[in-house]
Amino acid sequence: MSGSSPFDHAWSFVGELGNRMFDNHVRLAVTGLRRSGKTVFTTTLVHHLLRAHDLDFLSAAHQDRYLGARLIPGEGERFTFEAFEADLMADPPRWPEATDRLTSLRLELRYRATGFLSKMVTPVQTLVVDIIDYPGEWLLDLPLVGTSYEQLSRDSLALARRSPRERISRDWLDRIETGDSSGMIDGYRLYLERCQHELGLSFIQPGRLMHGIDDLPEGTTFTPLPPGHPLEAEMAARYQRYVEEVVKPFYEDHFSRFDRQIVLVDLFSCLNAGPDWFDDSMTALSTILESFAYGQSGWIRRLISPRIDKVLFAASKADHVAANQHPNLKQLLELMIEPASRRARFEGIRQDVLALTALRCTDTVQTEHQRQALSCVRGRLKNEDRETVLFPGEIPPDLPSEEDWRSGRFRFHDFAPRRLRRRARGQHVRLDQAIEFLLGDKLE
Ligand SMILES: Nc1nc2c(ncn2[C@@H]2O[C@H](COP(=O)(O)OP(=O)(O)OP(=O)(O)O)[C@@H](O)[C@H]2O)c(=O)[nH]1
Ligand SMILES: [Mg+2]
Incomplete structure (x- = not known):
């Protein structure tokens, strides 16, 4: 510290206090495609933060400055942490049910600051963290903001007539020919659902027609149609409403307020499913990444001013394989997101990739x-x-x-949960490293 004057000290003191006053609230968003492990991750993350337990790679914990957390009332529909935690702690433990909407939870973290002066003024600091769990499929809808109904229809119909979707699209395509408006819309939704459940595909647009449909406003469901179809104008208007009242509000009301983002990716199901499905997952991932490549997509900048400055890509469920495979797991995920992530990095977002296990089984x-x-x-x-x-x-x-x-070497298995225990160590793998990347700097 040679050469630092009292003035320097005073200046850094003012700066530090300013930061503390304005920088004590972080919104951490957790996303990933269906079954990627969001609910389990969020639950064990909160479990470990609340108890300040087994977080050696979190600097604040390692330096004995992290004191713990408590749940406080937040906004919007709540992530039912207590129920999910109770399920994982039950005997026998249970995996959570699937979730298809945005929920959140507010935590107040307590820690001792590193800064000399703030240590004197406020020895114990608080950081409010909102953790928001939402379906990654919603991010697949961003490109729709710049896509006309005609274009969407052309692309969707062409895709439906190609392998592997052609196997299940017949019923929907028939309904377009002969059905009424609601029959066609239902047919379309059913087709999308079968793309996901029967074909196991990930790249399913419109994502919100699949996840969270119960919450959609009136008149926002639709179906693509060939040009000249008698219902084209009606469906085009419905599609416009979908973009205006469903897609944009998610970006305006939620996404624009996220500070940090973790994207979970279940590589095991991508590999199990085979080459076409693997490519499909890569398309889905790179589309998801477009939401973070602000400048590239252009649309996002026009729509909102996003503030995410760190994104962590995590290969989840790493305990499906032996520990010596984790470096490959990480490397494979890096390769999958590489093309798109190069653009996001360019926009000044810090990124990291790791292989993690939220609940080691x-x-x-x-x-x-x-x-x-x-x-x-x-x-x-x-x-x-x-x-x-x-x-x-x-x-x-x-x-x-x-x-x-x-x-045919990829045949990874799903495991039953191991009971989450209050004081046991080693129940996660690199969860603490994830927290260090996502929140570590806010706990200094
Ligand atoms: N072995 C292991 N399996 C996990 C882990 N996390 C999740 N799983 C498995 O993945 C499944 C899905 O996990 P969830 O946390 O419900 O995934 P999600 O992303 O919330 O799923 P949706 O709500 O359907 O979108 C679980 O039922 C488990 O089978 C983990 O850390 N280890
Ligand atoms: Mg879930």
């Missing part, structure tokens, strides 16, 4: 097979009642090759 164990050491996992498979040791397979360090797909 397996242990890595070494076994021997034909005199070769094999890294296996021990855990209880979903719907089985005993623990087994199995070789879960390996994660390729690169985008999968033809040979990888041909060999």
